[in-house]
Amino acid sequence: MELNCFAEKKAEEAVKLFAFQGINLPLIKDKLAVILSKIGANGIFDEYTKHDISHVNGVLNLLDKIIPSQTKEVMTGADWLMITLAVYFHDMGMFVSKEEYEARDSNSEYVDFKTALLSKDDLKDKLLAMPSDNRERFIYQEFVRHNHGRRVKSWIENTGDIVSNGFQTELSEMLKGFDNELKESLALICESHQVDELDIDALDVNKAFGSSDEETSNLLYVSLLLRTADLLHITHDRTPSTEYNVIDVKDPFSQTEWVKQHSVKQVNIYYDKDEEGNIDKTKQPTKFEIQACFYDPVAYFSFDSYLNYAEKEIEKNHHIYDKVKGRTTKDYNYPWIGINRDKIVEKDLKLENCTSRLIKRKFLTY
Secondary structure (H helix, E strand, O other): OOOOOHHHHHHHHHOOOHHHOOOOHHHHHHHHHHHHHOOOHHHOOOOOOOOOHHHHHHHHHHHHHHOOHHHHHHOOHHHHHHHHHHHHHOOHHHOOOHHHHHOHHHOHHHHHHHHHHHOOHHHHHHHHHOOHHHHHHHHHHHHHHHHHHHHHHHHHOOOOOOOOHHHHHHHHHHOOOOOHHHHHHHHHHHHHOOOOOOOOOOOOOOEEOOOOHHHEEOHHHHHHHHHHHHHHOOOHHHOOHHHHHHHOOOOHHHHHHHHHHHOEEEEEEEOOEOOOOOEOOOOOOOEEEEEEEEOOHHHHHHHHHHHHHHHHHHHHHHHHHHHHHHHOOOOOOOOOOEEEOOOEEEOOOOOOOHHHHHHHHOOOOO
16 A cells, blocks of 8 residues: 555655664555454444544644644654554554454453443433344444543553454554564554543653664654544545445434534634735644534534534643643644634524434433
């Protein structure tokens, strides 16, 4: 598989460094594409928005916008390699093999999760009303979704349960050339995209994998990049209309997610403008800009709620960056503080009964 994104090309240069010479990026991406294509098999995540290799490419392409030009100049080969690998692996934890699903009741963590879910007063009746097989798949899907960052961390470190013998073989091939420190660092970054609070001490801003500066990575900055790019890959390429029709999405939450993301055309950088509308090139951009058009009120308000969440996460990332930027001599810059919504358009939205529709479509929130 070709490596076409800017970050991937920089990562390809990095594998020539002594510390990373055994890493084969095209092989990793080829095998990853096969694994990610299986997300949705066995009835698990079959109606979710796309988490295949196109999501990986979309996140990689967003990095070109997220990383300021001056930071691109100071990032090391190790930085580019780590962010590329983190994007590759970050959602692999959503893969569920047939063997894993069939053995689910032997997983004590899952059993506890299921018990807790079925004990919730606002969910119990809804879940018990589902056909038994659908309920089991749905609960396991939610268990995996809530833990997929931790799952991939344990797989990379080889400390978790074996999903299947075949999967383990493929993962071992992908991780050839990785020493233990590289595996541990990658595992931490992958897990970090799903945690509420980053461990800023564990994510070393000067992590050396070799003797040269180019073999040293700012793991915390890489984590911030991954979190931001993953938050912002919300465009219509994740929800192609043909696949929506073929899948025949029935779950109300999934329907809203498909319509919501299909309405988003572009995520870009927002540039401040003067009174005449001309871009002020003297100012460092600090916000992203979303271009979208909504005809469905539920999707519109759902998206607005998501952007509120995304903005809080971006602000949190900025505060983390401010807190640790003095720990390195290099000028890594994370200027982002929010999202401009001026180009989000709502058309012909009929708001009557919208509240009741939102309640009916409300998914599991816990």
